Amino acid sequence: MARVQPLSGFPEWSPQDRLLESHVISTLGEVFALHGFGEIQTRAVEPIGRLAGDSDASKEIYTLGRLTAEGDADAKLGLHFDLTVPFARYVEERQGQLQFPFRRFQIQKVWRGERPQEGRFREFYQADIDVVGRENLPEHLESEVAIVMARALAALPIPAVRMHVNNRQLVEGFYEGVGITDVAGALRSVDKLDKIGPEGVRKELTGKGVDERAADAVLELAKISSPDASFAGAVEDLWETTVLVDDGPVVEAAQLKLARGIASLAALVTGVNEATATDGNGGVAVADLRIARGLDYYTGSVYETFLTGHEDLGSICSGGRYDSLIAGGGFPGVGMSIGVSRLVSRILGAELASATRSVPSAVLVAVTDAEARGASASIADRLRARGIACEVSPSAAKFGKQIQYADRRGIPFVWFPDAGEGACADGEVKDIRSGEQNPADADAWTPPAEDLKPRIVHG
């Protein structure tokens, strides 16, 4: 068999690092559930026709085949590359059984055949929440989803986040007002601001036929940001001083959209900051009018979230409001998605947090001699009955060897069942870090709370 080599882009963690990943996943799930989101999981595969809507993503789809010709029908399946496509299909399939607005969370692996590079994975966990209505969806849910995500991220062992929010109505109204007809194309250019800078964006825009002055206005708009509703005044001022398209009805319609977008964004940034403010911190949201999001289907709020001190990661949690989850229309929703594996990879790589030990066991029950294994097993079971994870020494080697075994595995306590004549019936327990050893009763002794289970600690 060939020598084993890690596959680039397919991360795997050590048992200790898996505890961190597992903690992140379960913490997110707990916060989501606390806010009334129920969990679903979908199958890993979808028909290719459903996956291959957009040409960029198509290149990244993994298709399924079979070693033998037999399974040809399966050749039309591919692995999902996000959790939105399968969620849409799930809702479409079960629309008769689900209650709307339907609130769900979903934490699963997805696969993308991206070119492997730093921080880009081909297999990774995503954690999504969405609320989907049947005919309509109240706007306040656009704040609620952002608040839930902000709280979920705050529960993780990571630095503070900043959530940059914008509104598509606002941007579209403004763009249409300055005479841009291909709004989606202009948004895709503005989405590249970080990569190609303002000059690059201007060049792209004018290349697409956007008027020079309109391109300037678009770039001015993208400069506006505020951690509260004060962006509104700046946008209105810019609108007043910008040369608008010479077409009354277009300007009127554009202004209406702009005003709706401003109101919605103001409510969002204010609502999120009220709900996430802490002492000495005004909340996580900032209205940032450069946030474009590449995807066409967003129609209201859009979100991107950055980790303080780790902005190079890009957005760790993004999403937005959309008109309909499913192709036929009628299922408006709002959702956000966390790139869990990328976040976990950074937490581990930057040593932001780690598990206190690699094994669940708090206690190794030593074995005095092979015949006495049963006595050790019985002590272990009495500890387990009270929720204390433990294991029995695999061999009845010298006690020094057994202590060494516990030490190498990071098990903090060793229990000696037979402490000799006149000692406690259950023997003694030793904290192998301090060396302290005391008589103990297997029905009563408990390790200190911080040693009971592996914990996640910062730094």
Add this chain to the structure above:
Amino acid sequence: MARVQPLSGFPEWSPQDRLLESHVISTLGEVFALHGFGEIQTRAVEPIGRLAGDSDASKEIYTLGRLTAEGDADAKLGLHFDLTVPFARYVEERQGQLQFPFRRFQIQKVWRGERPQEGRFREFYQADIDVVGRENLPEHLESEVAIVMARALAALPIPAVRMHVNNRQLVEGFYEGVGITDVAGALRSVDKLDKIGPEGVRKELTGKGVDERAADAVLELAKISSPDASFAGAVEDLWETTVLVDDGPVVEAAQLKLARGIASLAALVTGVNEATATDGNGGVAVADLRIARGLDYYTGSVYETFLTGHEDLGSICSGGRYDSLIAGGGFPGVGMSIGVSRLVSRILGAELASATRSVPSAVLVAVTDAEARGASASIADRLRARGIACEVSPSAAKFGKQIQYADRRGIPFVWFPDAGEGACADGEVKDIRSGEQNPADADAWTPPAEDLKPRIVHG
């Protein structure tokens, strides 16, 4: 877009049924951890060369491709069809970092392109535990792994199980004693006893060149079973009266193997039954000498587990002792694997257990009018601060409508923040099942324990 159709063999659950699946998975993980098994997860893909060892499994492997030619290198990957192959690769890759004996559990989806049929899935969860040594592995771990699995299964909302155990040394010794040279081939035939019956097996054996009297002896051996060590006498009696091969050294070697196997199986059945006995129940294990297990690599104990009243499911938890996890040798281990999705599917299908509701929320906080949404959100947050999952009504409709909304979603309580003049500051909470409504304080009120979270109940 084409109409949505469920894909045969790719199960998906409703939000309520997912709670049952999630309960099964987390319960298994808790029992495994309590016994000192740490969790790992491996990537979903392996190089085809590693997966395609055995020709039967090869037909079932899903290979990965790409829609575009670009990703040709990936064409050599396939989805794992069990958790043993990736675990072996994981141990091989990390042998320098892991502590041996290495105890791990792993609960992940696997994929097999089987012909879809009742109870056969193409995508399903497996839950595995293994203990792997570096050079050697004490025999008592063969009992321990079975005990841990028996306890994990006992913690699930399912009927009692019966674990049928056998020993390869015993069987091999016996087979060699009666002159069978292709022991693996004979085992594969005996493994079909349930499918083709004793006559079918006899025919296969004699077709493979096994002597008629030897075939009879093999079938006699397969009849022996006992819930304790008494099988040993029956095996020894059969050995005494069976016509053995006329070759002294072969018989002598075979008898030694047989004796070792008998001792090991006796220790296993006794040890497991001691550890799993309850009032009026002698333990879950039965020595059953017909258990063959198709896989060549087992070398000691083998296990199959059946659910009482659901024996038609086949074995729900199988495994055995093997000489080396990895191809180069030197990593002896013992492991068992639960077919989680098949079990979950049966629990749901036979209504053995279900979740008490489909949503996490215990409380719907009603909204009096749109302006008062903030007051409702604040009550919700005070409940959440004490771990009570809740959601705020999506609309400020008439209270009757809001109660209906909660009712349809299965949320047991509705909180009315504004109960009118002179009422409690936080309003009143109504149990919508009984209709009882009482003033309540959002910092103090708690739902009855059985309503706090969705619970899993039998039947």
